[in-house]
Amino acid sequence: MYNPIFEKEKFKREVTNNVKTLFRKSVEEATPQQLFQAVSYAIKEVIIDDWIATQKAYNEQDPKIVYYMSMEFLMGRALGNNLINMTAYKEVAEALDEMGIDLNTIEDEEPDAALGNGGLGRLAACFLDSLATLGYAAYGCGIRYRYGMFKQKIEDGYQIETPDNWLKNGNPFELRRPEYAREVRFGGNIRVEYDEVGKTHFVQEHYESVRAVPYDMPIVGYNNHMVNTLRIWDAEPIVDFQLDEFDRGDYHKAVEQENLAKNIVEVLYPNDNHYAGKELRLKQQYFFISASIQQAVAKYKTTHDDIHKLPEKVTFQMNDTHPTVAVAELMRILLDEEGLGWNEAWEITTHTCAYTNHTIMAEALEKWPIDLFSRLLPRVYQIIQEIDRRFVEQIRHQYPGDEGKVKRMAILMDGQVKMAHLAIVAGYSVNGVAALHTEILKKQELRDFYEMMPSKFNNKTNGITQRRFLMHGNPLLADWVTDKLGTKDWITDLSLMDGLKEWADDGEALQEFMSIKYKNKERLAQYILEHNGIEIDPRSIFDVQVKRLHEYKRQLLNILHVMYLYNQIKEHPEKSFYPRTFIFGAKASAGYIRAKQIIKLINSVADVVNNDRSINGKLKVVFIEDYRVSNAELLFAGADVSEQISTASKEASGTGNMKFMLNGAPTLGTMDGANVEIVQEVGIENAFIFGLSSDEVISYEQNGGYNPVDIYNSDHEIRRVVDQLVDGTYGYGNREMYRDLYNSLLNTKSSSRADMYFILKDFRAYAEAQEKVEAAYRDRDRWARMALLNTASCGKFSSDRTIEEYVKDIWHLDKLTVEV
Ligand code: GLG
Numbered sequence: 001m002y003n004p005i006f007e008k009e010k011f012k013r014e015v016t017n018n019v020k021t022l023f024r025k026s027v028e029e030a031t032p033q034q035l036f037q038a039v040s041y042a043i044k045e046v047i048i049d050d051w052i053a054t055q056k057a058y059n060e061q062d063p064k065i066v067y068y069m070s071m072e073f074l075m076g077r078a079l080g081n082n083l084i085n086m087t088a089y090k091e092v093a094e095a096l097d098e099m100g101i102d103l104n105t106i107e108d109e110e111p112d113a114a115l116g117n118g119g120l121g122r123l124a125a126c127f128l129d130s131l132a133t134l135g136y137a138a139y140g141c142g143i144r145y146r147y148g149m150f151k152q153k154i155e156d157g158y159q160i161e162t163p164d165n166w167l168k169n170g171n172p173f174e175l176r177r178p179e180y181a182r183e184v185r186f187g188g189n190i191r192v193e194y195d196e197v198g199k200t201h202f203v204q205e206h207y208e209s210v211r212a213v214p215y216d217m218p219i220v221g222y223n224n225h226m227v228n229t230l231r232i233w234d235a236e237p238i239v240d241f242q243l244d245e246f247d248r249g250d251y252h253k254a255v256e257q258e259n260l261a262k263n264i265v266e267v268l269y270p271n272d273n274h275y276a277g278k279e280l281r282l283k284q285q286y287f288f289i290s291a292s293i294q295q296a297v298a299k300y301k302t303t304h305d306d307i308h309k310l311p312e313k314v315t316f317q318m319n320d321t322h323p324t325v326a327v328a329e330l331m332r333i334l335l336d337e338e339g340l341g342w343n344e345a346w347e348i349t350t351h352t353c354a355y356t357n358h359t360i361m362a363e364a365l366e367k368w369p370i371d372l373f374s375r376l377l378p379r380v381y382q383i384i385q386e387i388d389r390r391f392v393e394q395i396r397h398q399y400p401g402d403e404g405k406v407k408r409m410a411i412l413m414d415g416q417v418k419m420a421h422l423a424i425v426a427g428y429s430v431n432g433v434a435a436l437h438t439e440i441l442k443k444q445e446l447r448d449f450y451e452m453m454p455s456k457f458n459n460k461t462n463g464i465t466q467r468r469f470l471m472h473g474n475p476l477l478a479d480w481v482t483d484k485l486g487t488k489d490w491i492t493d494l495s496l497m498d499g500l501k502e503w504a505d506d507g508e509a510l511q512e513f514m515s516i517k518y519k520n521k522e523r524l525a526q527y528i529l530e531h532n533g534i535e536i537d538p539r540s541i542f543d544v545q546v547k548r549l550h551e552y553k554r555q556l557l558n559i560l561h562v563m564y565l566y567n568q569i570k571e572h573p574e575k576s577f578y579p580r581t582f583i584f585g586a587k588a589s590a591g592y593i594r595a596k597q598i599i600k601l602i603n604s605v606a607d608v609v610n611n612d613r614s615i616n617g618k619l620k621v622v623f624i625e626d627y628r629v630s631n632a633e634l635l636f637a638g639a640d641v642s643e644q645i646s647t648a649s650k651e652a653s654g655t656g657n658m659k660f661m662l663n664g665a666p667t668l669g670t671m672d673g674a675n676v677e678i679v680q681e682v683g684i685e686n687a688f689i690f691g692l693s694s695d696e697v698i699s700y701e702q703n704g705g706y707n708p709v710d711i712y713n714s715d716h717e718i719r720r721v722v723d724q725l726v727d728g729t730y731g732y733g734n735r736e737m738y739r740d741l742y743n744s745l746l747n748t749k750s751s752s753r754a755d756m757y758f759i760l761k762d763f764r765a766y767a768e769a770q771e772k773v774e775a776a777y778r779d780r781d782r783w784a785r786m787a788l789l790n791t792a793s794c795g796k797f798s799s800d801r802t803i804e805e806y807v808k809d810i811w812h813l814d815k816l817t818v819e820v
Helices: 008-023 032-061 079-085 089-098 103-107 119-134 252-262 279-303 308-315 323-339 340-347 370-376 378-398 403-409 419-426 435-445 448-454 466-472 473-485 494-503 505-530 555-571 594-612 630-636 656-662 676-684 694-702 708-714 716-723 739-746 759-778 781-794 799-811
Strands: 063-071 073-076 114-115 138-143 149-156 159-163 182-186 189-196 199-204 207-219 226-237 314-319 353-356 367-371 417-418 431-433 457-459 541-546 580-586 617-623 641-644 667-669
Touching: 008 032, 008 630, 032 079, 032 103, 032 207, 032 226, 063 119, 063 279, 073 119, 073 630, 079 089, 079 103, 079 119, 079 207, 079 323, 079 466, 079 676, 089 103, 089 594, 119 138, 119 207, 119 226, 119 314, 119 466, 119 799, 138 182, 138 279, 149 799, 159 594, 182 279, 189 308, 189 378, 189 555, 189 641, 199 378, 207 252, 207 279, 207 617, 207 676, 226 252, 226 279, 226 473, 252 279, 252 340, 252 541, 252 580, 279 314, 279 403, 279 641, 279 694, 308 314, 308 340, 308 505, 314 323, 314 799, 323 353, 323 378, 323 466, 340 617, 353 419, 370 417, 378 403, 378 505, 378 799, 419 781, 431 435, 435 457, 435 676, 466 473, 466 630, 466 656, 473 494, 473 505, 494 505, 494 781, 494 799, 505 617, 505 781, 541 630, 555 580, 555 617, 555 716, 555 759, 594 617, 594 739, 641 656, 656 781, 667 676, 667 759, 708 716, 708 759, 716 739, 716 759, 759 781
Parallel strands: 063 138, 063 314, 138 226, 314 353, 353 431, 431 457, 541 580, 541 641, 580 617, 641 667
Antiparallel strands: 073 114, 149 159, 182 207, 189 199, 207 226, 367 417
8 A cells, every 4th residue: 555654754753854944843842733834744745746746647648637617615624634645644643643743633723724615615625536536637726715714603692703814824735836827807998909911909908907826735636646736826916017108107006906916815705505796706706717717728738739629638617607707718818819710719618618507596696787797807798798699699590589588598688697698608518416406407497598408418416525524534434334345445436335235234233333423423522512511412313404504404494393392392391302412503604694593593592402401401402613624524423313404496416415424324304406316325214304395396486485374373383483483482582583584484574485495384394204313213223224324325425426427428538647
């Protein structure tokens, strides 16, 4: 087995030396943070050699490269993951131990690289891990935000956002690459010029510009010496550029450009599944896209002379609509810089760009106001006008007389630039992220497009990396799996997990499996004690819902059900009740008021329930502060039940659901997103499925919703819970605190539909499913078998499988080998 940390003694010397040269300290004197830095630099030392070797392989083997364009990369911590993938984790832990350093402690010193909101950003991170592991040439292209996802504090039950200054101690793994800087231009106007042969030139003038400077982060493949690159762009002012003759002495302009550079990469927008329409956000999008595409084209041209063959060597995958300005930017470069004609440029673009759709939520679709867009990106806008003109012509040609189609499908309509339409028209592939989601796209949301260009549409069910979410997050279970399968090959081929089914009826194996779960529950309980000061019983059922706070994800349903259980326990103290711990973790977008009220409600319920001595600790509620990748790993490992209870049709895929499954937690969920496929793999008897189907939800929606008041009137237990929102039970006597949530369910005043997310409609079914969970859990053998079968059936959900599908159907990449 390859072990890059050649010798233990040499590694120890290096750490000692790093502490000395970086901090003028001895190992004994150094702080944990300083030790983290020193160790990371020692590891980087090793990574660099493989990184260089990988670049050499790129140059020699000239593979096709995928550029994964994404506003978000939710990487989490790098140190532990790099060690895992270098197959050096245990050796390094041992070496450090001999130096009196605890690896876990220094891992905790690393800030999460939280350059993403939730599933979409984490998917990008898992994809990079898989691409490197499978030996494909890939760049992640994104933004080096100075501040990532905000840190969440809970004060008095309310979410408080504080800035995530993740770079304050420096990032030991990154490399600044000023030699690859690019200029990106905004605003101004376009002057048309004709040269002596009558050719038209479009010249942008009076623009502002910034210098995009890339920082590279190594993406270490598992045990293969491959190190790919995540290239994230920083912005710097272009001092020399703007002081040209025309502008010399224009002090204001200099300051403006300075500010533009500073602002553009300042912060990640903390919206998940929601478009806010901010100008700076569009600037961010164009900034990293322009820099990345310029770079990719320039790299291609260093070794190829025929730009027409670009699609043979380059593919741009657009992660949602955020990067779709890429199609127009590529056109701009081909037309204005490479001097191609429209048809040739279009031919290249439409064979190079591909688009992934991650949501059908209307409020997430990006539609930029034309005046804003054309002012900021005048040349790109002209190009989009021409793309739109030609596309509309094509619609009219194909569907004569059907102006409804034009209205529904045009890129420019009602004063807006519709980014999804642009991506679909110019992309050669459009994919959804789970089977159900892709079907809904084809039949509902994107139906017109599907009818017109069916061959573009395809499904790529999401996946997750087992390297981080099992090997790193749950080492006990990882070792057990290796032991039971008699091989480590599952690390790069998760389908082998199927072999664990052999142990599903083996009493001893089941017991081992459950005792690992128990240890992980103890570890989680310890974390909760340290961070929340709440003592929870590892023998209780750990029921976990961790994900972004969103109405469609229905954390409200979960907490209303907790309130219902609490009422039951209080009313029937004699009834036997299996102790339960409900664990929540969620960030709400800073401006999402209702989501924040739900966080407050969860904390209020926690406060009341946890402090009620009369219920003998039968029920506990915990809200994990600052849910993020690093504590997620503990939560998945320690969960008994995985809550995946979105309103059917709304969750495109979900990926948390897969991480729980991998760690042996059965799903309690709706038939939504990838839950459908999870159930297919594990069997419906090994999950707890409830609620409306997506067809039912869609049909209610098309008929104006349903009437929750009927349920409220006829089911007194539900009514009681809903009333408790406004009777002061959880408002510390304040009846108004949750009035808005109450109204959202019954719509006594609000303007939107009543109970838009079908919470009351699904409540009974959910409560019954929860009863089944309790009954199943009481039967220890049955539960163990279920849990084990979840782990054993998760093979499909590796991001390795997902990436192989993208490669086969969309990207057509070649495998690389790296020689060292
Ligand atoms: C989206 C969806 C999730 C999906 C993820 C990755 O809401 O259901 O799993 O992308 O495709 N905004 C998201 O997180």
